[in-house]
Amino acid sequence: MMKQSQRMTQRGFTLVELMIVVAIVAILSAFAIPAYQDYTKRANATNMLQATSAMKSAVTICLASGNTLADCDSPNNGIPATQDLGDFTITTENGVITALSSAGFGSLPAKSSVILTPTEKVKDGVTFGYTWQVSCEVDDTVVTDWCPSS
Numbered sequence: 758m759m760k761q762s763q764r765m766t767q768r769g770f771t772l773v774e775l776m777i778v779v780a781i782v783a784i785l786s787a788f789a790i791p792a793y794q795d796y797t798k799r800a801n802a803t804n805m806l807q808a809t810s811a812m813k814s815a816v817t818i819c820l821a822s823g824n825t826l827a828d829c830d831s832p833n834n835g836i837p838a839t840q841d842l843g844d845f846t847i848t849t850e851n852g853v854i855t856a857l858s859s860a861g862f863g864s865l866p867a868k869s870s871v872i873l874t875p876t877e878k879v880k881d882g883v884t885f886g887y888t889w890q891v892s893c894e895v896d897d898t899v900v901t902d903w904c905p906s907s
Contacts, residue, residue, distance in 0.1 A: 798903035801863035826852035
């Protein structure tokens with residue numbers, strides 16, 4: 758009778774069970790936190806990339822009008838002047854568009870940039886459009902882990 762009443766009064770988790778749960782949570786968070794940080798950086802870089810759409814259109818029109826990359830600079834040949842969007846600026850030099858966040862944008866580090874470089878699509882010697890190669894840098898060092906693909 759005594760053992761039965763002791764069993765009834767003992768409820769809850771043992772210390773070992775609680776420590777196992779804490780260990781599992783720690784292991785899971787070791788994987789989740791870095792992935793989440795890269796996700797937020799990629800989201801901020803994608804926001805910078807999307808903000809370059811006006812410059813991309815202007816550079817494409819400039820190049821399609823027979824100008825060279827050297828002619829397609831801000832603010833010449835229909836290319837907008839440098840755009841200051843508060844958290845970052847967008848400029849064009851030699852047809853290459855750079856979105857630069859000098860103080861850091863969101864979770865991106867300071868001096869982060871998203872760079873778009875135009876490449877001609879040529880078939881049978883005729884240019885029929887342009888593609889954009891996207892790269893990312895932090896303080897002139899190429900970064901790939903959070904860089905958007907296009």
